[in-house]
Amino acid sequence: MPKTAELLPGTLDLLILKAVSLGPLHGYGILLRIGQISSNSLDIPQGSLYPALYRLEHQGLIAAEWGVSDNNRRAKYYSLTPAGRRRLREETAGWNRFASAIAAALNAVPGEG
Amino acid sequence: MLSRLRSLFRALRGRRRFEQDMAAELEFHIAQYTEDLVRSGLPPAEAARRARLEFGPRNTVEENCRRSRGLRPFEELARHLRYAVRLFRKTPVFTLTALATLALCLGANLTIFAALDAIVLRPLPFPNPSRLVTIFNTYPKAGVLRDGSSIANYYERRGRIPAFSSLALYQETTAIAGLPGATAREPVTRVTPDFFLTLGRGPAIGRSFTDRELTFETDNVVILTDQYRRRYFSTPAQAIGRQIPLDGVPHTIIGVLPPDFRFLSSESRLYVPLSSSLADRGSLNRHSGGNSRQLIARLRPGATLAQAQAQVDAQNASLETQDPQAAMMAAAGFRSPIVPLHADHIASIRPTLIGLQAGALLLLLIGAVNLANLLLIRAAGRARETAVRHALGATRAHLTSEVFLETTLLTLAGSLLGIALGAAGIHLLSTLGAERLPLGAQIAFNPRLAAAGLLAALALGLVLAAPVAWFNLRAHLSAAVSSQARGGSASHAAQRLRHAFVIAQIALTLVLLSTAGLLSLSLERAAAVPPGFRPDHVLTGQLSFPGTQYRTVSTLLAFNQRLLDSLAHQPGVLAAGTATNIPLSGNSGKSAATVVGYRPRPGESPRGHYSYSTDGDYFKAMGFSLLEGRFLTAADSRANRRVCVVDQDFAQYYFPGQSALGHRLFEGSEPGPASDAFSIVGVVSSVKQASLTDPSAQGAVYYPFALRPDGAEFIAVRAALPRSSLAPALQTAVRQIDPELPVTNLRSMQQRIGSSLIPRRSPALLAALFALIALLLTAIGTYGVLSYSVLLRRGEIGVRMALGARPAQIRRHFLALSLRLLAAGAILGLAGAALANRAIRSLLFNVAPFDPFTLAAALVPIAAVAFFACLIPAHRASRISPRDVLSDS
Incomplete structure (x- = not known):
């Protein structure tokens, strides 16, 4: 099993938005998709996924619709709303800025400052 | 934000649906995971166990989901x-x-x-109602505090007071209205054309009056209220141009008011022009307001009441320089105060x-x-x-x-x-x-x-x-x-707070009780004031003669004679008479009389007196007592005798220490030719005209009707026994003489006295009701606190009894507590009552604001309540058995 990292607070929402931005998915599919796009390097407690989904739906960032899964079961599919797409763009940019700032700080060599 | 509310609303509305969907979704997740685990080689039972375990506690997840949807609160x-x-x-x-x-x-x-x-x-x-004011004339030194405004006042001020954007005169009166056979006396308001303009609201359809319609020849136009219009016409438009008889004269309908139009408390159904003659408008009639006509005005935007007052004062001063009556009016303290209309209307x-x-x-x-x-x-x-x-x-x-x-x-x-x-x-x-x-x-x-x-x-x-x-x-x-629940600083503090609350309650109830007491005492004292006549078994009614048929004095006298004759023959009637005004009629206008030979003291101004014109046995019918001389009778009117009767107040004011009989007086504020003087032939008991609580002895003069006739009068009939058939008999007697003449305002004198006391009785009743409820609440409060305190101290009482305390001692302890609370409450309450009763001084009559008797009387029920409220708890405390208490703990 590959080594996994703990999630930072607030990043789960961002990952969900990213996952559904690639196409409508049900809850379990979102979990798989996050694993796939993060090369299974993030540890996502399954129980915390659904409250996050409900919160995002409540905020109007994703929309839910009942559909049929690959194996012919009734499943609830989530897709990104325009507001969600906007939020994803902003959060991604913010995250990138944050990450590069942290990286730059951590890469600093003594004597340069 | 909106989407959140919508989602919350959906979740709340479809609560069952939400729960089902959530369960299905979570179930689907676990099933999928289980399948994947099975596919990776785990036995199905182990896979299902793992899937549930990794998913986490289902309840917590669901609760978190609900919270995410805002359902938690x-x-x-x-x-x-x-x-x-x-x-x-x-x-x-x-x-x-x-x-x-x-x-x-x-x-x-x-x-x-x-x-x-x-x-x-x-x-x-009305639009901008705070800009509406009313102006009246006052002659305080003559005892006339308020005298309306005269027609002359209106014409002199109209357009000449820059602070007013408009000014109007109105007069509440009545007229016989309706089609023949269905006539009724209706309240009518006579108004000048600018009346509706001043108010800011006028006819919804049609037009207002014009200046040309203000003469007696051209005033046969009328504006209807919407309520009156409904009686005859289905739409307002149908009414315009049609005619309706008022006092027998056809009037053309020129406008209909909106349904919600109401001027102050007016009951008027019809509005007609306030027509007048040129003489009425002249300066000689400047001071003949007579309280029936009132002036209203609208302040110009930006103008203040003080500016308007200054302008009216200045105009009064300049007009008075040319007025022969100026000195007398100045002596009477004449002024024309301006006051806000709303505040003035409700001041009483x-x-x-x-x-x-x-x-x-x-x-x-x-x-x-x-x-x-x-x-x-x-x-x-x-x-x-x-x-x-x-x-x-x-x-x-x-x-x-x-x-x-x-x-x-x-x-x-x-x-x-x-x-x-x-x-x-x-x-x-x-x-x-x-x-x-x-x-x-x-x-x-x-x-x-x-x-x-x-x-x-x-x-x-x-x-x-x-x-x-x-x-x-x-x-x-x-x-x-x-x-134990008892003990600890909290319960001591709480106990103190509870006691403080009981004290406050007793104090406040005492304030209410004493106020209610003072109001009832005032009512009792007002009701005990002798009105000057015997009000039992007297029926009164009002007649207003339409000017068209009753143009001359002789027709009026002939009518009176026929009516009084007819009434005298009714069984059980002791006496019947008429007068142009009766006590407590609501009209307390005064007019001047000039006593021959009376020299005013320096600074003394002529006084206004209640004035009546009587016919028949008015004094006997009303039950006035004769103090000197004789009453006026029908014979005085028939013979045109220039005689009059005055009341005791009048006699004492002008002729202190001597007989008033034989003295002579002129009607009005000026002496006239000697042949116009009236000789005083009798002195009767003083009358209370405005109310039983009239503050000053105003004096009254009674003239024979023939010499001072009027188009409206009251009939007074005294019967041997109270008879309910008397009112219809009176109406029949009038209709037999004139079928179109209604008798209105039919009430016994006792009813008039009763309703004159309503402004005192109703507040006294309400205050008594409040005090009663307060007393009840205090009883509940005191009882609750004392019972609780017994409950709290059960243990302590049990121990004390076990150590030999007698039940009477325990009882006394709680009685003492109750008395302490009562004493503290009473002291605070007396102070509060002194303040409160000072504040309601203006509502009291013949009672001092700090009346020791009332305060003492108010203390009795509150002390009784405090005493009885403590009896049961104290008794219960004295019956506590030490054994039970000790076994409890």
Whole structure:
């Protein structure tokens, strides 16, 4: 099993938005998709996924619709709303800025400052 | 934001659906995961176990999901409410007492507030109503405080007072209106053309009057109110141009007012021009206002009342320089004050309403104190439960919010009852005569009142919860779980607070009791004032002769003679007479009389006197006592004798220490030719004209009707026994002479006296009612606190009894406690009563604001309540068995 990292607070929402931005998915599919796009390097407690989904739906960032899964079961599919797409763009940019700032700080060599 | 609300709303509405969907979704997740695990090689049972384990505790996940959808607070609220309702149902006596207290106190407040709001607070229904003013003439040194305005005043001021944008004169009168056969005497207002312009509202259809319609030849036009229009025409437009007879003369309808038009408290159904002759408009008639005509004006934008007053004063001063009566008017203190229309209209009732509202608020305060006490006792009883719940993890914020929720629930439920009671109270007000108050017809239940009631309940809930929340927080400090409920600083502090509340309650109730006492005493003293006549078995009615048929004095005299003859032959009639005014008729206008040979003292001005023209046996019918000389009779009118009768006040003012008989006087403020003088032939008992509580002895003069005739008069009939058939008999007697002449205002003199006392009786009744409720609340409060204190100290009492204390000693202890509370409450209450009674001084009659007798009398019921409220608890304390107490602990 590959080594996994703990999630930072607030990043789960961002990952969900990213996952559904690639196409409508049900809850379990979102979990798989996050694993796939993060090369299974993030540890996502399954129980915390659904409250996050409900919160995002409540905020109007994703929309839910009942559909049929690959194996012919009734499943609830989530897709990104325009507001969600906007939020994803902003959060991604913010995250990138944050990450590069942290990286730059951590890469600093003594004597340069 | 909107989408969140929508999603929350959806979740709340489809609560079952939400739960089902959530369960299905989570189930789907676990099933999928299980399948994947099986595919990776795990046995199915192990796969299902792993899947559930990794998913985490299902309940927590679901709860978190609900919270994400914003459902949590609602669930908690619903749970809290269910809990509170269950608690309230467990203590029905407490709950019913609290609800009844709230309902009574809020209901009383809403009832009075309905009147205060309709009469004092709500602005008049005209544009910019605060710019409307009224102007009247006053001659204070002649005893005439208010005399309306004259036609001359109107013509002299119209367009000449820059601070007024418009000015109008109006006169409330009556006319016989309607088609022949269906005529009735209707209230009518005569107005100048600018009347509607001044108010800012006029006919909805048609036009207002013009200046050309202000002469007697051209004034046969009329504007209808919408209510009157409905009687004859289905639409307002149909009425325009049609004719309607008024006093027998056809009048053309030129306008119809909007349905909601109402000028102050006017009952008028028709508006006609206030026509006048050139003589009426002249300066000689400047001071003949006579209270029936009133001037209103609208202040120009930017102009102030003070500017208008200065301009009117300046004009009065310049006009008086050319006036031969100037010196006399100056001596009488003549002025023309300008006052806001609304405030002036309600001035007589405003202090009463404010006083009653203050009384109702006092009642609310007593009720609130009572509730606070009951809630505190209840909280103390639950201290252990609270402490246990606290120990089991309920946070302080949680417990405190619960207290606030519970109390607000209680006050809101109470306020709903209170609103219902208030609506009933408004009906009670109308039976107490509120509709006859100025603007009183506007009193009605409306959403504003309901909103005020709910707001008050919310505020009350917060205020009442505060001491309980405080108590709960303090109670945690002393670990109530381990110790007995008694002991600890919190319960001592709470006990002190409860006692303070009882003291406050006793004090406030004493204030209400003493105020109610003073008002009833005033009523009693007012009712005991001798009116100057014997009001029993006297029926009175009013006649107004249409000028068209009754143009001459002889027709009027002939009518009177026929009527009085006919009445004299009715069985049981002792005496019958007529007069142009009768006591307590509502008209208390005065006019001047000049006594021959009387030299005014320096600075003394001519006085206004009540003046009457009588025919027949008016004095006998009314039951005036004869002090000197003789009464006037029908013979004086028939023979045109220049004689008159005066009352005792008049005689004592002009002829102190000597007989008034044989002295002569002129009608009016000027002496005339000697042949016009009236000789005084009798002195009768003094009359109370305006009200039984008339402050000054005004004096009265009675003239023979023939020499001072009028187009309207009252009939007075004295019967041997009270007879209900007398009124129809009187009407029949009049109709036999003139079938088109209605008798109006038919009432016995006792009824007139009764209604003249309504402004005193109704507030006294309401105050007594408030005081009674307050007394009841105090009894409940004192009883509750003392019983609780016995309960708290059961252990201590048991020990004391075990150590040899006798039951009488225990009883005495609690009686002493009750007496201490009573004494403290009484001292505070007496101080409060002194202040409150000073504030209502203007409502009192012949009673000093600080009346020791009333205060002592108010102390009796409150002392009785305090005593009896403590009897049962004290008795119960003395019956405590030491063995039971000791085995309890």
